Amino acid sequence: MKILLIEDEPDLRKSIKQYLHQEGYVVESAADFVKASEKAGVYDYDCILVDITLPKGSGLDIVKQLKDKGSKAGIIIISAKNSSTDKVKGLDLGADDYLAKPFDLAELNSRIKALIRRRNFDGNKSIIVNEITIIPEQRQVSVKGEAVILTAKEYDLLMFFVSNKNRVVSKNSIAEHLWGDDSDQMDSHDFIYVHLRNLRKKLMDKGCNDYVQTIYGIGYNFKID
Template sequence: MKILLIEDEPELQKSIKQYFEMEGNVVELASNYTKAQQKIALYDYDCILVDITLPGGSGLDLINEVKNQKSKAGIIIISAKNALDDKIKGLDLGADDYLPKPFHLSELNSRIKALIRRKSFDGNLEIILNEIRISPLERTVFIHDELVLLTSKEYDLLLYFIANKNRVVSKSALAEHLWGDDADRLDNFDFIYNHVKNLRKKLVEKKCEDYLHTIYGIGYNFKIQR
């Protein structure tokens, strides 16, 4: 999962980033309104965590920008500004949830996972696609009820492919999803081929249908015909 954290408190920023990266996520940071604007305009995210009070502007205006761009990102407001008017305005603008500070990171984690399930997988605790069964809470994958051992990147790739099934996904989109800002500094995307090849091999070895199709010169399509 790729998360954008828009927060200007250094200690909270650090603790959220460390916690969610240990969970296997990519976390990008924006400490002020202008930096957040730039990231929202340039990159796609699964979830955006936004404070209301920011140097240079309001998080509420950022929510409005995200919605105007037709982004599919889930939005959770995290703010010590617990006024009812701000909460209502944020939700009316299109935020999906509101968590007042201080909060436990485990609760934030649960809310993010619930939000992603609602947006991408119809709210199901398990993701089931034909012979594939995924438990996001445990980050486990089963093929025909047999456990498949995937690396963290392979798991994230599979989840991303399923969320975007029957769509052509470019190599650059995959790189950005898995590595965030660091993808801009890569000379090429050869490593994507290796991760996809390893993922495909592990799935097929468990008698999974080969859903992954290479679109030469562009990327991949996780094609489901039934």
């Protein structure tokens, strides 16, 4: 999987690169509009992460350029401006997703995975993690062939864990993933625990291993050996 990261802030570029690299992606990066436009024009990528405000140009123009040349790459806009106009403009131009800064790397990772999954029509339509099978298109989960009925939030939580398996995800990032902007005003994350407890119980009832490790103080790790 090849990803092009277009971001002018070097420290952010470095950390995104590192995180995605650990996920097994090949990540190339560009720091300004000209270089980004060059790379996007010459090479093919599976996914392109593009910042809107760039030196020497706008990220939106890169989206336009990619669409004009008929690129099949998934495009995620990452912007400091969480403005609905930019979002609508970006999506209208053909971007697939929009993520406002400051975002969580785990969130970015799960968005990339979802995007790539949606784009790979020819590939596997299901995700298999040991005894757990997930069919994202139908939001169906089964353990050892037996269907598990999950609520919407439990399903989203499981997908978030699976996308970020073997990684520590903080309670904040889970809250942000499940409740979006609404999580801003929440001062406690107790209610995450309720969903987690229910999810664990439903999976284990069907004979699934308990993969969720509690990381003291921080959050959880969905650990698959």
